[in-house]
Amino acid sequence: xxxxxxxxxxxxxxxxxxxxxxxxxxxxxxxxxxxxxxxxxxxxxxxxxxxxxxxxxxxxxxxxxxxxxxxxxxxxxxxxxxxxxxxxxxxxxxxxxxxxxxxxxxxxxxxxxxxxxxxxxxxxxxxxxxxxxxxxxxxxxxxxxxxxxxxxxxxxxxxxxxxxxxxxxxxxxxxxxxxxxxxxxxxxxxxxxxxxxxxxxxxxxxxxxxxxxxxxxxxxxxxxxxxxxxxxxxxxxxxxxxxxxxxxxxxxxxxxxxxxxxxxxxxxxxxxxxxxxxxxxxxxxxxxxxxxxxxxxxxxxxxxxxxxxxxxxxxxxxxxxxxxxxxxxxxxxx
Ligand SMILES: NC(=O)c1ccc[n+]([C@@H]2O[C@H](COP(=O)([O-])OP(=O)(O)OC[C@H]3O[C@@H](n4cnc5c(N)ncnc54)[C@H](OP(=O)(O)O)[C@@H]3O)[C@@H](O)[C@H]2O)c1
Numbered sequence: 001x002x003x004x005x006x007x008x009x010x011x012x013x014x015x016x017x018x019x020x021x022x023x024x025x026x027x028x029x030x031x032x033x034x035x036x037x038x039x040x041x042x043x044x045x046x047x048x049x050x051x052x053x054x055x056x057x058x059x060x061x062x063x064x065x066x067x068x069x070x071x072x073x074x075x076x077x078x079x080x081x082x083x084x085x086x087x088x089x090x091x092x093x094x095x096x097x098x099x100x101x102x103x104x105x106x107x108x109x110x111x112x113x114x115x116x117x118x119x120x121x122x123x124x125x126x127x128x129x130x131x132x133x134x135x136x137x138x139x140x141x142x143x144x145x146x147x148x149x150x151x152x153x154x155x156x157x158x159x160x161x162x163x164x165x166x167x168x169x170x171x172x173x174x175x176x177x178x179x180x181x182x183x184x185x186x187x188x189x190x191x192x193x194x195x196x197x198x199x200x201x202x203x204x205x206x207x208x209x210x211x212x213x214x215x216x217x218x219x220x221x222x223x224x225x226x227x228x229x230x231x232x233x234x235x236x237x238x239x240x241x242x243x244x245x246x247x248x249x250x251x252x253x254x255x256x257x258x259x260x261x262x263x264x265x266x267x268x269x270x271x272x273x274x275x276x277x278x279x280x281x282x283x284x285x286x287x288x289x290x291x292x293x294x295x296x297x298x299x300x301x302x303x304x305x306x307x308x309x310x311x312x313x314x315x316x317x318x319x320x321x322x323x324x325x326x327x328x329x330x331x332x333x334x
């Protein structure tokens with residue numbers, strides 16, 4: 001299968017036009033099936049996906065070890081095509097609690113040393129702090145990653161959920177390949193300031209939450225029961241009246257999808273793909289059937305009439321509820 005590719009900014013690597021986000025295979029969306037997760041990573045590599053995204057704090061190293069296991073079990077050629085993007089910096093307790101971020105240079109190197117071991121690789125392709133550590137100037141955090149680049153342990157410097165000012169300061173310190181940030185039909189916050197800044201600086205976007213964590217995938221039902229450890233059980237967009245309103249938006253999208261003979265998830269992913277060659281959507285598939293559906297989005301062409309119909313169905317700002325609970329909103333786009 002031939003996979004479309006896109007560049008992660010002007011200094012980053014060329015990657016598959018869709019990346020695989022592995023978070024849900026370990027954490028945050030309830031239980032996942034380990035064998036099916038590994039089979040999904042293998043199927044993605046087989047289909048030509050080259051970008052795998054993780055965080056060292058996704059179930060405290062679990063997700064990195066899972067990816068390491070999948071890579072070891074993959075044929076050498078598939079293993080070698082994989083580019084691994086790792087987020088670090090979130091501090092966890094043994095009970096899974098969250099206690100802030102650490103972007104101090106010594107911490108950055110410590111996080112990286114452990115990630116290399118868990119992944120079983122000799123370098124990380126893109127390395128980024130998950131959230132700005134408000135106590136450490138971004139220049140120091142990025143400077144530490146730049147030293148890891150010089151030493152060969154990291155190939156490219158990324159950013160995650162930072163605002164335009166921080167993007168500019170980071171880019172003035174060292175070359176930045178991409179900013180990872182939420183972007184979807186119902187999360188368009190980057191369009192006003194952040195996207196113009198990344199475009200001016202030649203920095204790519206790896207977009208996460210393109211299905212808004214399943215909300216606009218077409219598979220999320222009004223009566224779905226969520227486990228207490230599922231992020232969505234506490235996410236404003238998935239609560240009560242907000243959920244009803246947001247799923248009405250999905251119903252409007254479904255009509256367009258049906259007319260085009262594609263699925264809702266494919267429309268939502270194709271919409272993000274249509275927003276620019278500098279944007280690489282990360283899809284959070286953790287089963288092979290979901291992956292196959294997501295990859296189908298690469299074949300969906302949205303013309304001007306389709307895009308206008310989508311805009312009418314889901315206008316900018318149409319979602320009810322913020323994309324994170326209030327305490328977590330305080331740490332995004334900083
Ligand atoms: N930088 C950051 O702050 C940040 C934050 C969050 C995530 N991320 C990264 O971005 C990646 C993607 O984020 P996400 O998982 O929230 O994104 P997503 O793709 O919006 O949501 C994934 C969810 O959508 C559901 N889904 C339904 N149909 C799907 C399909 N065809 N393909 C894929 N998923 C489908 C899945 O549910 P079921 O499995 O229940 O079917 C899954 O739980 C993560 O894995 C992580 O690597 C980064």
